[in-house]
Amino acid sequence: NAGVTQTPKFQVLKTGQSMTLQCAQDMNHNSMYWYRQDPGMGLRLIYYSASEGTTDKGEVPNGYNVSRLNKREFSLRLESAAPSQTSVYFCASSERGRGLETQYFGPGTRLLVL
Amino acid sequence: AQTVTQSQPEMSVQEAETVTLSCTYDTSESNYYLFWYKQPPSRQMILVIRQEAYKQQNATENRFSVNFQKAAKSFSLKISDSQLGDTAMYFCAFTIIQGAQKLVFGQGTRLTINP
Numbered sequence A: 001n002a003g004v005t006q007t008p009k010f011q012v013l014k015t016g017q018s019m020t021l022q023c024a025q026d027m028n029h030n031s032m033y034w035y036r037q038d039p040g041m042g043l044r045l046i047y048y049s050a051s052e053g054t055t056d057k058g059e060v061p062n063g064y065n066v067s068r069l070n071k072r073e074f075s076l077r078l079e080s081a082a083p084s085q086t087s088v089y090f091c092a093s094s095e096r097g098r099g100l101e102t103q104y105f106g107p108g109t110r111l112l113v114l
Numbered sequence B: 001a002q003t004v005t006q007s008q009p010e011m012s013v014q015e016a017e018t019v020t021l022s023c024t025y026d027t028s029e030s031n032y033y034l035f036w037y038k039q040p041p042s043r044q045m046i047l048v049i050r051q052e053a054y055k056q057q058n059a060t061e062n063r064f065s066v067n068f069q070k071a072a073k074s075f076s077l078k079i080s081d082s083q084l085g086d087t088a089m090y091f092c093a094f095t096i097i098q099g100a101q102k103l104v105f106g107q108g109t110r111l112t113i114n115p
Helices: none
Strands: A004-007 A010-013 A019-025 A031-037 A043-049 A065-068 A074-078 A087-094 A109-113 B003-005 B010-014 B019-021 B024-026 B032-039 B046-052 B064-069 B074-079 B088-096 B109-114
Touching (some): A019 A031, A019 A087, A043 A065, B010 B019, B024 B074, B046 B064, B046 B074
Antiparallel strands (some): A004 A019, A031 A043, B064 B074, B088 B109
């Protein structure tokens, strides 16, 4: 099992460009999440999907959109990238998205917006 | 809103020593869950240990244990017999019991284990 995979690993964008970060999990999990990690800060939740067909905002959703394409895949889209969105982006999944469950994280995507 | 604070940006100890990482949190909820995640240089986030706030007994996982002080809103991580492979960023995280598991993370503590 690959667990949680993310593509691309690294991306450079110019201000105003758009791109989609892809995430897939092969653990048959219901819930998926997108976080960003900035230097000196912990991970912050951007959006999450408690189950297929649902998405909800997290702590820092502005400037992002998400799509839960199916049970396996959860994408994050930047419509018009800004330098403030330079960060490392992590996707995670968990079985039901509740309580004491472990969240399983992908390896991250490093995004640089110039 | 819940907040999680880790007041030690960096720590360094010798191999085989015991080290304690601090975490405090702020919430008005009475029931919640707390976690410690580890992020080694590979950047992969890995769950280390977790604690239910309504359980008084402190959680342990092999060399890792917590000191949970609910009244003080403190959740420290103790690593015994530290190993070189413990070198990583450690993040404390919090979530309420109701609804979806939306983790709130602290800023992290960079732990270096020296040979």
